[in-house]
Amino acid sequence: MRLIAFGEWLLFIEQIEADIACLKTRRERFTDRRILEEIDRSIGELKSRCKAQLALLQAAVREHDDLARKLDLIESIDGIGIRTALTLVILMPELGRVDREEIAALTGVAPYDDQSGKREGERHIAGGRARVRRALFNAALPASQRWNETLVELYDRLTAKGKSHKAALIACVRKLIIFANTVVKRQTPWTKSAPQQNSCA
Numbered sequence: 001m002r003l004i005a006f007g008e009w010l011l012f013i014e015q016i017e018a019d020i021a022c023l024k025t026r027r028e029r030f031t032d033r034r035i036l037e038e039i040d041r042s043i044g045e046l047k048s049r050c051k052a053q054l055a056l057l058q059a060a061v062r063e064h065d066d067l068a069r070k071l072d073l074i075e076s077i078d079g080i081g082i083r084t085a086l087t088l089v090i091l092m093p094e095l096g097r098v099d100r101e102e103i104a105a106l107t108g109v110a111p112y113d114d115q116s117g118k119r120e121g122e123r124h125i126a127g128g129r130a131r132v133r134r135a136l137f138n139a140a141l142p143a144s145q146r147w148n149e150t151l152v153e154l155y156d157r158l159t160a161k162g163k164s165h166k167a168a169l170i171a172c173v174r175k176l177i178i179f180a181n182t183v184v185k186r187q188t189p190w191t192k193s194a195p196q197q198n199s200c201a
Contacts (some may be wrong), residue, residue, distance in 0.1 A: 002064065006090045009057050014131065016050045058082060061089060067186075070095070076182045076189035079143025079151060087135040088180055096184030103181040108133050109174040133173065140172040151175060 019189045020043055067089055074095075075085040085123040088095060094106060104110040108128015144155040151172045158168040183190050 003090055003093060006057065006061060009053070009060070010087065010090050010131075013050060013053050013057065016046055016053065020046045020050070022112070054083060055087070058086060061086060063131050070184055073183040073187065073189055076183060077148070077179050078190065079148035079178065080180070084135045084139040087132060088177075091129060091132050092177075092180075095181050098181070100178045100181060103177055104174050105134065106132075107173070107177045109136075109170055109177065136173045136176050137169065140169055140176055143176065144169065144172040148176075193198075 023039055023043050023046070027036060030036055030039070058071075061071060067136040071082075071085050071089050074080055074088050075082060080088075092103075092106065094103065098106070101110060106128060109128070110128075123189075132186060139152065146152065154175060155168045155172055158171055159165065163171075
């Protein structure tokens, strides 16, 4: 029941974030300074509300020792902040209980072959939990460019081989959820120097 309640709280935060994005898009249609100032004021208020709700949700989650431990483990991964860590703790309770293929499939980033008879198509992703996947994509983009050395190397290697930005980013998302699954399963924080982190079971 606690995860259901936390899930609704997280959804409320996601809706505030969507409102912010909507206002930013709306802002692009105006040049009048008074209107722009009014929109900026609304965006600022929503950002403050979002930050406050996120802090309250984190505090509520940390009241439960098992969830607090899981939150710390996931947040130890380079490139995963508290916003993404909360999403994984609340919406992916299977973390640490399944293998890497299952956790990728649950997230919706497991590659599937598009084959029919003798025709062989590109591999694609399907299904999974959209809210989790969206949070991971938001984390993977900056992580693969700067914050996570392993993901930076993966992204650069894939794009150098001709993979598209989207395909390389999906691979980074898949790595992130596998990393999260590993630290929770092993109950040990992420360490860049530990090679076993990159061969997650």
